[in-house]
Amino acid sequence: MPLDFTAIDFETANSSNASACAVGMARVRDGRVVATAGWLIQPPPGHDRFFEINVRIHGIEPEHVADAKTWSEQLGDLTDFAGSDVLVAHNAGFDMTVLRRACEATGDVHPPFEYVCSLQVARKLYDLESYRLPSVAAAAGFIDFAHHDATADALACAHIMIHAAELVGAKDVAGLAAAASVRVSRLEGAVPVTVQPALLFV
Numbered sequence: 001m002p003l004d005f006t007a008i009d010f011e012t013a014n015s016s017n018a019s020a021c022a023v024g025m026a027r028v029r030d031g032r033v034v035a036t037a038g039w040l041i042q043p044p045p046g047h048d049r050f051f052e053i054n055v056r057i058h059g060i061e062p063e064h065v066a067d068a069k070t071w072s073e074q075l076g077d078l079t080d081f082a083g084s085d086v087l088v089a090h091n092a093g094f095d096m097t098v099l100r101r102a103c104e105a106t107g108d109v110h111p112p113f114e115y116v117c118s119l120q121v122a123r124k125l126y127d128l129e130s131y132r133l134p135s136v137a138a139a140a141g142f143i144d145f146a147h148h149d150a151t152a153d154a155l156a157c158a159h160i161m162i163h164a165a166e167l168v169g170a171k172d173v174a175g176l177a178a179a180a181s182v183r184v185s186r187l188e189g190a191v192p193v194t195v196q197p198a199l200l201f202v
Contacts, residue, residue: 001172002030003165005116006085007158009150010098011058012043017094018101019047020071021060024150025081026158031165033158037081038151040068044105058148072106079111086173086184090133090157092117096187113187116177118160124180125164136160 007026013019024038042048042065050062069077089095092115103110122128122136129135134147137156140163145152161176170176177184 001174003162003170003172003176004029004085005088005158005161005173006082007088007118007154007161008082008095009089009153009157010095011060011148011150012054012098013060014043014047014049014051014054016047016101017097018105019043019049020098020102021050021065022058022150023074023078024152024154025078026151026154027081027085028158028162031162033155033162035081036151036155037077038149038154039074039077040065041074042066042068042070044071044102047102047105058150070106071102072108075103075108075110082111082113084111087113087115087187088118088157088161088173089115090118090122090136090153090160092119092185096185100187110187114184115187116161116173116182116184118157118164120182121164121176121180122160124182125167133157140164 005028009024010020011022013021020041021043022040026033027035055061096115122131126139133156140160142156142159145156165176168179170179
């Protein structure tokens with residue numbers, strides 16, 4: 001199978017994992033980025049307050065999302081773009097929890113996506129002082145991107161996985177995960193989770 005996947009990144013409005021305010025995605029086919037997409041999101045009601053610290057990080061303010069689609073309205077666009085791909089994210093535990101918690105907050109159902117964490121892959125395959133997204137992306141040859149712009153971050157994540165696959169000669173995501181000794185996990189349905197702070201950015 002070819003190296004096909006969709007990289008994804010969320011930005012959040014506050015410390016609630018359900019407070020998605022932006023998403024970015026990058027589609028990879030046969031080891032090449034072939035499409036990107038990204039948009040702002042109105043966070044679910046009750047999770048829509050914007051914390052100053054989050055705004056300082058990503059620059060998204062309440063007025064920026066005033067005319068954006070709600071989580072429920074945009075979920076179809078997100079799932080259509082990702083299709084049946086394995087999702088990849090840098091610190092995937094955070095992004096997958098955002099996806100799950102936002103759906104729980106709105107009563108929406110998400111597909112049981114499989115996913116891999118590029119941060120875990122990087123820690124196994126690269127020898128770096130820092131494994132934050134900009135540092136790993138630079139090691140993969142992808143530099144000077146707008147960190148915390150969701151689409152730019154998803155694109156950086158995609159390039160990390162492409163480069164990592166080249167390092168180990170992996171032909172697909174499963175092969176790369178095996179070479180790096182990391183799991184291909186599955187995003188299950190509505191399962192109680194502990195809300196993690198949305199301030200642990202990478």
